[in-house]
Amino acid sequence: MKNNDLLNIPSVSQIMQIAEKEKFHNNRYVKYLIKQELQKYRDVAKNGRLELDRNSIIKNILSKVSLLSDSSIKPVINATGIVLHTGLGRAPQSKKIINKVAKRLSAYVNLELDLENGKRGQRQNHVSNLISSIVGSEDALIVNNNAAAVLLSLNELAEGKEVIVSRGQLVEIGGSFRIPDMIKKSGCRLVEVGTTNRTHISDYEDAITKNTGAILWVHTSNYTISGFTKEVLIEELVCLGKKKRISVMVDLGCGEVLDLSENGIPTNIVVGDVVKSGSSVITFSGDKLLGGPQSGIIVGKKSLITKIKKNPIARTVRCDKWTIALLEETLRSAQEDLVRENLTLSLLMADRSKILKRVENFLKLIPKNINKDHKMIIEETFVEAGSGTLPAEKFESIALKITSKKYSPSALSKLFRKAKYPVIGFIKNNNFYLDFKSIIPFQEKFLLSSIIEALD
Numbered sequence: 521m522k523n524n525d526l527l528n529i530p531s532v533s534q535i536m537q538i539a540e541k542e543k544f545h546n547n548r549y550v551k552y553l554i555k556q557e558l559q560k561y562r563d564v565a566k567n568g569r570l571e572l573d574r575n576s577i578i579k580n581i582l583s584k585v586s587l588l589s590d591s592s593i594k595p596v597i598n599a600t601g602i603v604l605h606t607g608l609g610r611a612p613q614s615k616k617i618i619n620k621v622a623k624r625l626s627a628y629v630n631l632e633l634d635l636e637n638g639k640r641g642q643r644q645n646h647v648s649n650l651i652s653s654i655v656g657s658e659d660a661l662i663v664n665n666n667a668a669a670v671l672l673s674l675n676e677l678a679e680g681k682e683v684i685v686s687r688g689q690l691v692e693i694g695g696s697f698r699i700p701d702m703i704k705k706s707g708c709r710l711v712e713v714g715t716t717n718r719t720h721i722s723d724y725e726d727a728i729t730k731n732t733g734a735i736l737w738v739h740t741s742n743y744t745i746s747g748f749t750k751e752v753l754i755e756e757l758v759c760l761g762k763k764k765r766i767s768v769m770v771d772l773g774c775g776e777v778l779d780l781s782e783n784g785i786p787t788n789i790v791v792g793d794v795v796k797s798g799s800s801v802i803t804f805s806g807d808k809l810l811g812g813p814q815s816g817i818i819v820g821k822k823s824l825i826t827k828i829k830k831n832p833i834a835r836t837v838r839c840d841k842w843t844i845a846l847l848e849e850t851l852r853s854a855q856e857d858l859v860r861e862n863l864t865l866s867l868l869m870a871d872r873s874k875i876l877k878r879v880e881n882f883l884k885l886i887p888k889n890i891n892k893d894h895k896m897i898i899e900e901t902f903v904e905a906g907s908g909t910l911p912a913e914k915f916e917s918i919a920l921k922i923t924s925k926k927y928s929p930s931a932l933s934k935l936f937r938k939a940k941y942p943v944i945g946f947i948k949n950n951n952f953y954l955d956f957k958s959i960i961p962f963q964e965k966f967l968l969s970s971i972i973e974a975l976d
């Protein structure tokens with residue numbers, strides 16, 4: 521019985537022959553995918569549970585292969601309302617910036633060449649002065665992400681020594697970034713001080729020994745501690761650090777480079793203010809509230825940044841030319857016309873009335889016959905910025921609630937996800953929603969076609 525099942529399974533070459541007739545390229549990837557799929561059927565057959573004939577197996581595998589041999593990374597419509605959605609690529613970049621960068625990088629570039637004197641240059645120079653000019657730091661360095669920035673900086677400041685952190689700031693960001701683990705892996709020893717809700721300057725002071733390498737202040741990006749609480753100000757720590765000759769490092773996480781509180785983005789902590797406070801080294805992400813490419817930015821005292829640049833770990837986390845070019849453009853737009861060019865920030869800044877207008881205009885485009893079985897209702901929502909930024913803040917937004925006589929919310933969610941232009945919405949209180957906070961305006965025409973495809 522079991523052996524018969526196994527005999528039912530076609531061979532790779534049999535499927536390849538049919539695949540070629542159906543115009544799939546006979547390439548290694550297609551072959552690899554067919555082998556992988558066949559193995560799954562063999563595993564099922566070995567357990568005696570294969571309930572398919574040979575033709576159905578071939579058909580299933582070919583349809584799977586036709587899906588998988590498409591580009592794997594593709595554009596999706598983010599209708600979750602969460603603008604900084606790490607699963608969907610975090611900070612979206614404007615087409616204008618991407619086009620500028622793509623044009624520049626379609627040939628060789630002066631990545632590490634000083635065109636003035638023909639000597640070897642530093643890739644960091646393309647962005648370090650731009651960053652310093654915005655946040656007022658003595659120097660700056662970029663690496664692949666903020667996690668790398670933290671690891672590298674800690675290793676340089678305190679390898680083999682103790683790092684003092686408040687118990688209220690032992691953060692887990694998700695995706696395995698945990699402060700205690702980062703400290704360990706950077707070769708330092710964690711010294712916890714204070715309690716979960718209250719830490720005093722004397723707690724830090726009492727923990728300082730001759731083995732102290734640094735004091736680390738961490739922004740509790742994705743949670744708030746409220747009630748009977750006390751957190752020591754960065755300024756106070758800097759004072760203590762100066763007295764004891766110990767560096768104070770700050771992991772800011774999201775790091776706003778500009779104060780955007782008048783533009784509808786509640787002020788978190790502005791990087792420039794932390795620089796002014798005199799902290800030795802400050803790290804933050806390039807793809808959170810800066811709205812740039814995935815990167816980690818380290819700013820601070822020139823003497824320390826110079827040392828960090830020479831640390832061997834710096835080479836293992838260095839950015840490529842794409843990141844550097846995208847960050848350069850993002851930073852240039854931060855000097856000039858931030859709102860117009862920074863797509864992430866313009867999505868975050870759009871207020872509810874503006875979003876409502878978009879949704880109302882959009883609804884007019886939906887064909888009438890769709891609305892019989894399915895209802896679309898405008899609803900006010902509150903959304904988060906995402907990626908652990910601004911945890912206590914909710915942004916006012918507008919969503920379309922889709923109710924259907926034909927489909928359950930989870931069936932709707934799947935239909936939208938599997939559309940030619942995938943749409944990622946969310947389910948709440950047993951209803952399916954498309955939130956417009958995070959829908960990029962130029963994608964509305966694709967959203968319309970996905971709605972028609974999903975609901976027809």
Ligand SMILES: *Cc1c(COP(=O)(O)O)cnc(C)c1O
Nearest residue numbers: 665666667739741772773774805
């Ligand atoms: C987000 C965050 C990180 C990790 O940054 P990535 O750029 O995602 O690597 C580290 N620390 C804090 C406090 C954060 O908010």
